[in-house]
Amino acid sequence: MYYPEINKWIIPISAVRVSLDELAHDGNHGNEGICLWLGNRGEEGLAIVSHCVLLRGEYIKKSPMNITIQPELLREVHEKAQEHDLTLLGQIHSHAIIAGVDLSWVDKKYGVSAPGYLSVVAPGYALTPGTTLMECGIHVFMPRKGYVRLSDGEVRNRVLLEKSATCSTFTIG
Numbered sequence: 001m002y003y004p005e006i007n008k009w010i011i012p013i014s015a016v017r018v019s020l021d022e023l024a025h026d027g028n029h030g031n032e033g034i035c036l037w038l039g040n041r042g043e044e045g046l047a048i049v050s051h052c053v054l055l056r057g058e059y060i061k062k063s064p065m066n067i068t069i070q071p072e073l074l075r076e077v078h079e080k081a082q083e084h085d086l087t088l089l090g091q092i093h094s095h096a097i098i099a100g101v102d103l104s105w106v107d108k109k110y111g112v113s114a115p116g117y118l119s120v121v122a123p124g125y126a127l128t129p130g131t132t133l134m135e136c137g138i139h140v141f142m143p144r145k146g147y148v149r150l151s152d153g154e155v156r157n158r159v160l161l162e163k164s165a166t167c168s169t170f171t172i173g
Contacts, residue, residue: 005045006041007158008160011049011133011160011162012049012161012165015037018035018052019052020122022034022035024127026094028127029062031067032096034055034060034062034069034092035092036077037053037089038050038051038052038084038088039051039086040085041087047116047118051168051169052167052169053077054171055173056171056173060173065096065099066106067093073172076172090117090118090120093107094122094123097123101135103121103149107119107121111147117140119139119140119147121136121139122135123135123136134152134155137149
């Protein structure tokens with residue numbers, strides 16, 4: 001199978017902190033923010049996040065209700081991932097307070113549609129200090145179903161936060 005099934009994700013707490021800080025930086029300017037997560041698909045349906053990708057430059061546009069990433073920037077991400085033998089496993093992005101933590105129709109229509117891809121939505125532009133992953137909407141792309149939001153119980157069972165793991169950061173663009 002080209003995309004092995006993913007049943008659990010291991011995410012370093014440091015990746016969550018780096019990501020939320022990145023989103024809050026854009027939120028301070030009144031815009032949505034995004035951070036990509038790279039890592040490896042392990043055995044027995046396990047995905048391990050090991051790298052955060054901060055996107056910069058002319059090929060990304062952030063606004064109060066939308067983020068647009070041009071293919072040129074995603075190619076750079078892909079090249080960096082290949083160089084380090086990593087896979088794009090997911091992303092975290094923010095929504096305005098009024099938008100909540102569900103995926104928007106734009107997220108669903110234009111987001112990455114790879115089986116097991118994790119799409120996390122942080123509330124309120126991620127501006128509340130101490131926001132936890134449990135306060136975010138956590139969605140998984142599933143074949144023939146599209147994006148499905150995980151319940152709190154599913155998040156507790158399937159998304160494991162690793163306290164001691166470190167997360168490297170790439171800035172691309």
